[in-house]
Amino acid sequence: MLIKYLDAISKIFDHVDALIIINKQGIVEYSIIYNPEIHSFVNDGFVGKHVFEVYPSLTEETSNHFRVMKSGQPIINETETITDMNGKQITFVNSTFPIEYNSEIIGTIEASVIASMGEKIPHQSAQAIRGDKPSHSLYTLDDIITINPGLLEIKEKIRRVAHTESSVVISGDTGTGKELVAQAIHSHSQRRSEPFISLNCSAIPVTILESILFGTVKGSFTGAENKKGLFELANKGTLFLDELNSMDMAIQSKLLKAIEEKKIRRVGGEEEIDINIRFIGAMNVNPFKAIESGLLRKDLFYRLSVIQINMPSLVERREDINILVDFFMKKYNLAMKKNINQISDIVKETFNNYAWPGNVRELRNAVEYAFNMASNNFITLKEIPEHIVYHNYNKIKDYHVGAGQEKPLKEMVEFYEKELITNTLSITKNITQAAKKLKITRQALQYKIEKYGL
Missing domain, CATH: 1.10.10 (Arc Repressor Mutant, subunit A)
Incomplete structure (x- = not known):
């Protein structure tokens, strides 16, 4: 029975990051999500729970599942920002289908691509990222933990840049904190009470990226409705476009036009819509190499890169490793209600000699792993990931x-x-x-x- 739905999903998405099946009572019967750390799908612990317990920010009116069960019609490529039961805010692009048996709708199946995933939103509604909550839900300069002279200079640059309207391009390896910087710029700007919208361009199929950014007009293509895109949702605020270099060249051209003219048209629409947005772009490759290799329009880069910020890798700021470990230990002690207050000198030495290809994100994950493994208040080598121990x-x-x-x-x-x-x-x-x-x-x-x- 589910084969036809999976076949339909495969025709919509190039890849899927999450899949969830819910019965007509709203109980989750199957749920998996892609974990990029292990390059595999994992059970996210939602099975057996009611969908409103899993996503407290949803209601019967806003839930795709209940809307589809009520109408009997699928919802295709709808962008949705929701907060799960763990307080994590995620922006999905969803396609939801009714599951029918003997002409009766018995549930729904939903496939999702993750557009962006936050880490700091503490059990609040999905509207937080759209400016309806105060800006303390986003990262600020205080969240950039460092004693490295170069990064301290970047913090000062962020402080100055935040008070202007200039567009920014942030470059740096994966895990160096590019979105943290983007949020900090917004949090310290005059726009801080307005929306901050984040989109990972590489996570969205090329075929639907334009409609997500620009919005759609009913009838412009099969299933299209009158719907605002991210440009309109971010109006008066900040739009952060991560992995800009993965965006299709044709859409890069339209993005440049929108930035220059401060106007957009929805897909299939004729009316021009004024926008007032601060643009921040990011990429995990050298922007000049991206231009040379044909992944990034030169004119778009120079239009966006009024301010350029290059985030250092963790190896370039090794003096921060110990203070970051202390910071993450305090964070996970609070989150997990533990009292782990010591870490062995051998572990510190191992951390300081490791290459950290995943940068600060990998270090954070290593500390979280240790907290999961620890049986007392002391972290030793046996509590940290094996690949770090056996690196040399x-x-x-x-x-x-x-x-x-x-x-x-x-x-x-x-x-x-x-x-x-x-x-x-x-x-x-x-x-x-x-x-x-x-x-x-x-x-x-x-x-x-x-x-x-x-």
Whole structure:
């Protein structure tokens, strides 16, 4: 029975981030969501609960499921921002279908693509991100935790930029905090009481991105209704477009026109609608490389990048690792009602020597993992993710069997020693400090640096 619905879903979306099935009483019978950390779908713990318990911000009038069960007609590609029972705010693009058996509607099935996912909204209505709640629900400058000189300069830049109307482009690796910066700009601006709308452009299928941004006019395509797009929803506030470089070139052209003229037209519409929006764009690649590779229009970049902010990776601000760990420990002690107040020196050393490809987000996840694993108030190596513990070990193992030939012990030991010295030099200010950390003499370290050509 469900095959036909899954087939219809596959024709609408290039990929699906969440799938939920609800019976006619409103009870969740099946629910999964994509977890990007493990590249797999997981059970989100909603099965057996009523949909209004799962999403307290919904009512029978606003719930797609109840609307579809009442009308018997599917709802296609509708953008919805809701807050779940855990206080997490998510913007979905949903397609919801009635499930029929013997000509009776017995439930609904809904497939969703995640447009954006917040982390800080504490059990409040889905309207918060649209400006109906005070701006403390968004991140502020105080949420940027750092003692790194470069990031402190960025914080000061944000403080100054926030009071202007200039558009901003934020670049940086995944997990460096680009949306945090965008929210902080909005929170400290004159627009802080107006909407802040966030959209991850890579999460939305190209075929429906235009209608999500610009809105639609009834009859413009099958199933289309008169509906505001994100431009209109963000009017007088801020529109944050993440992964701008993933946007189709044709839509980039229309976006540029909207920014220049401060007017839009809904898809299928003739009326021009005035907009007053501050635009903030972000990308996780170098913008100039994106332009060279044809992923980003040069004119759009230069129009948006009046202010450019480049977020440093966590490796570039290693002095922040310990204070971030302390911050996350306080956060999870509060959230999980625990009292974990110690972390071993070996764990600190491991954290400080790890490469953190996922940046601050990965560090946060590592601390959260440790809180889930800890059985007392002390975090040791056995409580942190294994891939972090065995990071250096795996590099040595890969070197040992590289090119299909095992390396002798002496060569492996030298390889490990070189890796250890390189990592230590990267997190200390000078050779004297590095030697002290490695517990060898300065002369011995100087000899090894020359030996390995570091």
